[in-house]
């Protein structure tokens with residue numbers, strides 16, 4: 001049941017925020033009425049999947065194992081969580097999954113180019129705010145290129161709003177095995193890294209830099225007014241696809257901007273096993289919520 005959204009005890013709703021099949025967001029909430037209101041705040045936990053901006057095997061369902069672990073997580077009380085959401089966004093072409101543009105319906109074609117991926121994530125957050133009133137009460141978790149996208153939500157909050165109208169900003173960001181410097185990653189590894197970045201961003205490396213959170217010309221602290229601006233950066237030493245340099249450079253950028261992230265370099269498991277297993281994603285979400293509730 002790899003693609004099932006079914007989680008015992010939760011009801012699932014899928015929402016479209018655009019015409020394309022991938023412009024959708026999944027929402028899971030507890031079946032029964034919420035517990036008696038308590039005075040401590042509660043949060044939405046929202047996930048943005050990875051897959052090199054292109055892999056159709058990565059979907060909003062990537063969050064399901066992590067949600068199951070969160071339900072069983074003793075240090076993430078039910079009263080602390082309003083619900084879970086996971087975002088799909090239009091993808092770029094993948095050479096292993098070719099499509100014939102002549103015969104493929106427009107709403108199934110994967111031909112997105114930056115900034116369409118982040119435009120979609122912003123649109124999904126606006127939909128969640130309109131339908132569920134998430135406001136700034138959410139933890140935004142990204143895996144791999146999802147880690148790029150969650151930082152870009154903050155980057156978009158400058159005067160130009162280049163990638164879309166304002167979306168509510170999160171209370172906390174969690175970037176797991178995140179890609180933060182496109183050019184750096186491509187130059188260190190070459191090969192398929194250059195290919196999937198060029199397929200998603202085009203050939204101009206200045207565009208890559210402008211989209212890279214760690215190379216961002218603006219200041220994360222000033223564009224993210226809501227306290228406490230909690231950021232958790234996490235990487236696994238067993239990850240053979242994303243090296244710790246991607247975490248190091250993002251940590252340095254945030255520190256320069258006046259934000260001290262929590263940096264966790266000792267996750268276990270290979271790149272994709274982290275979300276497939278979900279235990280560590282759940283623990284990171286619980287850590288973020290606990291920190292927010294301590295404020």
Ligand SMILES: Nc1ccccc1C(=O)C[C@H](N)C(=O)O
Nearest residue numbers: 051052054055144192196241242
């Ligand atoms: N090679 C990578 C390195 C780093 C991060 C992702 C990938 C991917 O391959 C993503 C996806 N499975 C893809 O086929 O594009």
